[in-house]
Amino acid sequence: MSDEADIAQVAIEMQLAAARLRRKPTLLAVQRCYNCDADLEGDALFCDRDCRDDYEKRRRTHASR
Numbered sequence: 260m261s262d263e264a265d266i267a268q269v270a271i272e273m274q275l276a277a278a279r280l281r282r283k284p285t286l287l288a289v290q291r292c293y294n295c296d297a298d299l300e301g302d303a304l305f306c307d308r309d310c311r312d313d314y315e316k317r318r319r320t321h322a323s324r
Contacts, residue, residue: 286304288301288302288303288304292304292305292306292310293305293310293314294306294310294311294313294314295310
């Protein structure tokens with residue numbers, strides 16, 4: 260017979276598994292800004308914080324549709 264602690268543990272494990280499945284895909288550095296397509300050097304993914312925030316906002320909006 261399961262007690263409350265066992266039931267809670269199963270619920271937590273299920274929530275963690277679901278969260279792992281919802282992880283953001285990893286972006287690769289392609290020397291172009293993922294938002295505005297500007298040239299970049301090194302391992303940067305975005306020109307600046309504004310481009311990163313715009314990209315994330317669009318991604319969240321698209322994911323919720």
